[in-house]
Amino acid sequence: MLRLNTQGMPLNTLLRTVLQQIEQILPQWRGTILLRDSCGHLQLAAGPPLPGTSLRHLAGLTLCQTVNGGDMPAQLARSAPYRKLAARFEPDTGWLVPLAGSAGAVHGVLAIRQRTPSAPVPQAISPLENSAHLLALLLENHAIHHQLEHRSQWYRAILQNTADGLSVIDMHGRFLEASDSLCRMLGYRQDELRRMYLWQVMPGSTPQSIRQRLAITGEDGETFESVNRTKHGRLLEVEIHTRRLILDSRPVVWSSTHDISQRKALQRILEQQATIDTLTGLFNRPTLLARLEMQLQLARMQHAPLSVLLLDLDHFKQVNDRYGHHAGDLVLAALGDTLEEVLRESDVAGRVGGEEFCLLLPGQGLHEALDLAERIIDDISELRIQSGHHILAITSSIGVACLQAGDDCRTLLARTSRALHAAKAAGRHRIVVLGADPP
Incomplete structure (x- = not known):
């Protein structure tokens, strides 16, 4: 499920798949997932609606463990937001599992009901709570992806409207101009960068490979990922956009560089969670x-x-x-x-x-x-x-x-x-x- 998440499967499809897996393990049970929206209200995300209206908000949430329908009214006496929802579970017919994240925040609720009234079996606790942990992790990963996408859009807007990481390079690979932001990124002064060549900040490259790449850079430009080495030896994962221009009657390459080290680190964390x-x-x-x-x-x-x-x-x-x-x-x-x-x-x-x-x-x-x-x-x-x-x-x-x-x-x-x-x-x-x- 985590691998499908990192590969871009839509969240609602993942949630439905988790419910299908639960029902395969526990055929007599039906699941519903309610997620907290930006206003704190619980909204139906997957599965059939619960009887009556769903819980309106999560204020005062104190539930920290799975409880069955028969114990809910007593155990939730101090959790007022759950009273209405708990009351709709008849004794011994349903369980309520909060989707608690790693930082303790509750993202929603996994509500489980039996198709026919019978006493809940202890063997169901582990798969239900494991499913709740998985759902919470999927929701957190989805939030990270969402944040990264918004951050990437924000960065792209900055690059389009400012000279963030801007440089002008001649066809021999020498820096002609460099913005202050690029100097700060690489740790060099303006006069230092203007005496340097591109292969000096791109580990693994050679004068020949750099000049060949500059020669094929077109007017439409290209975007690619690379690695830059700072003055102090630190390696930065960067996204570079290049475009060929004519400046003072001679061809040059305009380059905009952005540090994506944090984004790549988060991607590696997600990939690791799916395999390790x-x-x-x-x-x-x-x-x-x-x-x-x-x-x-x-x-x-x-x-x-x-x-x-x-x-x-x-x-x-x-x-x-x-x-x-x-x-x-x-x-x-x-x-x-x-x-x-x-x-x-x-x-x-x-x-x-x-x-x-x-x-x-x-x-x-x-x-x-x-x-x-x-x-x-x-x-x-x-x-x-x-x-x-x-x-x-x-x-x-x-x-x-x-x-x-x-x-x-x-x-x-x-x-x-x-x-x-x-x-x-x-x-x-x-x-x-x-x-x-x-x-």
């Missing part, structure tokens, strides 16, 4: 599976080995139950750091479940995979993670499988999974290798 597990810093499950498909195809083309390791932390549930989920998060984060330390640059690691991790080792056969698995299992057993006054120690089990003729992603992962289950069944804290599937 934020707790461990490793790839998330969809990205890991896509990388496995790619590595499998490369291994076939190059007739090269490919090994897969599936790792599971032993008795991890006991860590959460005894020390709390914060301690569990510390353990998972430490494991992510450990894996990044031992893997090669070409290896791929991802979190595919709660405490389950998958490692792809392109070009590595069984012996190399076993050597790495032994190192990983030893390094994990030596970890000591401090959580409050407690020092936590953990062990792990690893299943290993190598690519064989006829394998696809499904069969290779299935064999690795069986190896992992065999390691756990044999007493944990060990490595098990499985060969090809039986005929």
Whole structure:
């Protein structure tokens, strides 16, 4: 969903898709999304309307957790804005989940109703609250995109009406003129820039490449992204608009430069959110599976080995139950750091479940995979993670499988999974290798 968001799928389509996914997981439930508008009113955004009129405003909102219809009147007694909405949920027929953002702001409400009255099951809490977290993140990402678009329009208006980052360059690449704003951007004085050439502020370029580009610059102009180096060595991501002009009877290139470092940084954050597990810093499950498909195809083309390791932390549930989920998060984060330390640059690691991790080792056969698995299992057993006054120690089990003729992603992962289950069944804290599937 985050990847579709970064690719530009409309927000209303994303919201409807989330509701469809919820109804696939919980077929007896129907969802409605109400979003807060600029005036603080809740407006229908996706799904069927709620019975009667929707909540008029969010003033005084104090709800911080999911509540079911039967508990709503009591739990919301001090949350006056929810009384009318809560009253329309009959006991044990609906749940109300606020869409709370990372900064605590409430963007709206996910209202869930059962098609037929029955007691709500506890198993529904996790998917509903996960969906609410996802919806809040989608809304925040959409707001960032919206802000970036407005900011980009504002910057374009400035560039059209002012000399922001303006320079005039001759066909040899030398600065003839430079605006004060460009001097401030690059950290040079006017007299310094006028003694310099374009390739001195564009890392990776050469006099020949710059002069060739200037020679093909047309009167209609072009816009492109590049990198500038400041006087103090800082690299700036910039958007440059160039146009060929005739000045004093000779051709020159007029250039307008704008710093887009902040916009590019935000884009990278959005892209990372769609591919990275934020707790461990490793790839998330969809990205890991896509990388496995790619590595499998490369291994076939190059007739090269490919090994897969599936790792599971032993008795991890006991860590959460005894020390709390914060301690569990510390353990998972430490494991992510450990894996990044031992893997090669070409290896791929991802979190595919709660405490389950998958490692792809392109070009590595069984012996190399076993050597790495032994190192990983030893390094994990030596970890000591401090959580409050407690020092936590953990062990792990690893299943290993190598690519064989006829394998696809499904069969290779299935064999690795069986190896992992065999390691756990044999007493944990060990490595098990499985060969090809039986005929």
